[in-house]
Amino acid sequence: MQVHDTAAIVTGGASGLGAATAAALAERGATVFAFDLPAAIENAPVVEGVSYVGVDVTDPEQVQGAVDAAAGAGVPLRTVVNCAGIGPSARILSRKGPHDLALFAKIVQVNLIGSFNVMTLAAEKVAATEALEHGQRGVIINTASIAAYDGQVGQAAYSASKGGIVGLNLPAARDLAQYGIRVLTIAPGIIETPMLATVSEEFRASLAAGVPFPQRLGRPEEYAQLALSLIDHDYLNGEVVRMDGALRMSPR
Numbered sequence: 085m086q087v088h089d090t091a092a093i094v095t096g097g098a099s100g101l102g103a104a105t106a107a108a109l110a111e112r113g114a115t116v117f118a119f120d121l122p123a124a125i126e127n128a129p130v131v132e133g134v135s136y137v138g139v140d141v142t143d144p145e146q147v148q149g150a151v152d153a154a155a156g157a158g159v160p161l162r163t164v165v166n167c168a169g170i171g172p173s174a175r176i177l178s179r180k181g182p183h184d185l186a187l188f189a190k191i192v193q194v195n196l197i198g199s200f201n202v203m204t205l206a207a208e209k210v211a212a213t214e215a216l217e218h219g220q221r222g223v224i225i226n227t228a229s230i231a232a233y234d235g236q237v238g239q240a241a242y243s244a245s246k247g248g249i250v251g252l253n254l255p256a257a258r259d260l261a262q263y264g265i266r267v268l269t270i271a272p273g274i275i276e277t278p279m280l281a282t283v284s285e286e287f288r289a290s291l292a293a294g295v296p297f298p299q300r301l302g303r304p305e306e307y308a309q310l311a312l313s314l315i316d317h318d319y320l321n322g323e324v325v326r327m328d329g330a331l332r333m334s335p336r
Contacts, residue, residue, distance in 0.1 A: 085220060085315055088113030091154050091161040095119045095141050095202055096168035098128035100277035101227065104304035105165050105311050106134045112312065114163065117154040119147075119202070141168045141198030147205050155209035162213065162222035164206045165311055166199040169227060169245075173238035188241040195245035199226050200252065203267075211263035221264035223315050226253065228271040230326060234333035246271075250324055257322035266321040268314045273328025275302040295329040302327060 092109045096102035097118025106118045110133030119139040120128065128136050139150045155161045170191060176183045203224050210222035228249040235243030249269055257267035274280075274291050280301070292300045310327055314320055 085162065085216070085223060085318060087163055087312075087315060089159050090163065091115045091117065091157045091159050092163035092165070093117050093119060093151065093154050093161070093202065093206055094165045094167060095139075095198070096166075097134070098124040098136060100167065101272070101275065101304050101307045102165070102167035103129060103131075104308040105167060107131045108305070108308035108312055109163065109165075110134050115157050115159055117150065117157070119150055119168070141166075141202055142193050144201060144205070147201050151202070151205045151209055154206075155212075160213040160222075161206065161209050163315060164203060164210070164222070164224040166202055166224075166226045168198055168202075169195045171239075171242045174241065175238050176240050183240065188244075191241040192245045192248070195242070196248040196252070199249060203256065207260055207263070207265055210265055211260075215264055218318070219264040220266070220318060223266045223268065224256070224260070225311050225314060226256075226267070226269045228253075228269050228324060230271050230273050230328045230331060230333060232271060236333050237336040253324055254322045261321070266318075268320060268322070269324040270307060270310055270314070271324055271326045271328070272307055273302055273326070273331045275304060275307065277304060294334070295331045298329055300329075302329065 092114040094102050094106040097106040098120035106116045110116045116134045118134050118136045122138040125136040137150045139146050174183050213221050215221055226249050229246040231239050231243045232246035232250045253269040
């Protein structure tokens with residue numbers, strides 16, 4: 085599917101995977117609406133073709149308003165890439181006591197329910213566009229993680245939220261097939277994003293050493309490249325693609 089002269093939504097678009105994807109889509113000629121929290125947008129890069137919209141993906145009213153704006157941009161809304169996510173770490177039981185239930189709920193709310201919220205409300209707008217060849221209208225890409233399969237110590241909430249994204253993928257693709265909307269999921273490994281900015285170079289090197297090949301951390305631009313490849317390939321649907329250098333995470 086071509087993205088030139090179409091609109092695209094990218095959540096978490098102010099930094100990391102989302103910023104790289106928003107820039108890549110804009111470079112290909114898309115009108116991009118990058119959803120993110122206002123605090124994140126303050127530090128977002130200025131990219132031609134990318135408009136930042138302050139949105140909490142867990143808020144249906146905020147998402148609906150932002151989706152309406154993207155759908156009313158004068159070009160058809162055909163692409164949605166959900167990159168918004170958080171990853172606090174906590175053990176189910178630690179010296180501090182049981183895992184905080186509110187923290188678990190928040191991680192699931194942002195990572196899983198937020199993605200579902202944007203996907204659902206945007207799908208309604210994509211479904212209303214004119215059909216292209218073979219009835220296709222658009223593509224939705226969600227972001228899981230290899231933690232959906234190999235969750236480490238302290239990742240119970242994060243892994244559960246990302247496992248939910250994996251489980252959502254196929255039924256979503258089946259639900260939206262009648263509207264000509266493909267649904268795909270990318271499951272990244274360890275990527276150089278702001279989430280890793282606070283750790284030491286020594287720790288980053290140890291993480292990279294665990295990747296079979298190439299023995300380095302992934303780059304946001306590689307996620308964006310993969311997202312564009314999935315958008316381009318019209319016969320890919322209902323699939324989860326790992327982008328992890330063959331990494332399988334150890335318990336800790």
